[in-house]
Amino acid sequence: MEWTDTLMLEAAPSALTGKLDTAMESTRVIALEGITLLCANATSRDETTTALELLRGFRATGRRVVLCDTSRLVVGKQFGCEVVERGGANMLVSCGISGREVGIGARDAGLDLASVVVCSKPQAGGQVVASRLAPGDTVLLLGIDDRTCNEVVQLIDSQWSLRTAVAA
16 A cells, blocks of 8 residues: 655645745755755845744754844844744754843744753854754754855864764
């Protein structure tokens, strides 16, 4: 008997399909050994919302982790709630001007204290994320410019590679 995923048979609303197509074009997917990174250089409200919907729709076998730099985003507590509710995040590391407010919003949405970390810079957030990753996790790097995103990806890759090599 052949198994069919019936959810894949339902047509997505055309408005959502267009937004997700646009998000995929502006989001880099980086596959490391055992984890996936989604780099979304989002700065507008629509871009961040679409990136969170993309994270939620991404087939992750582990947790959904969001590393968010609020330096170029105008966000607050409500955005922290959206990260959890719309993005399905199991862990949030926020940094930048509104990092604390976003963290409070994520806590209000149900994330436990250990799953919300506030850092001063994305690089410090990358170190936190790298130390807490588990195989199968998907990480959304949200609102981080390309240069800093590349630095964070290299940091996560080097720490993750070291951890998996020691475990083997």
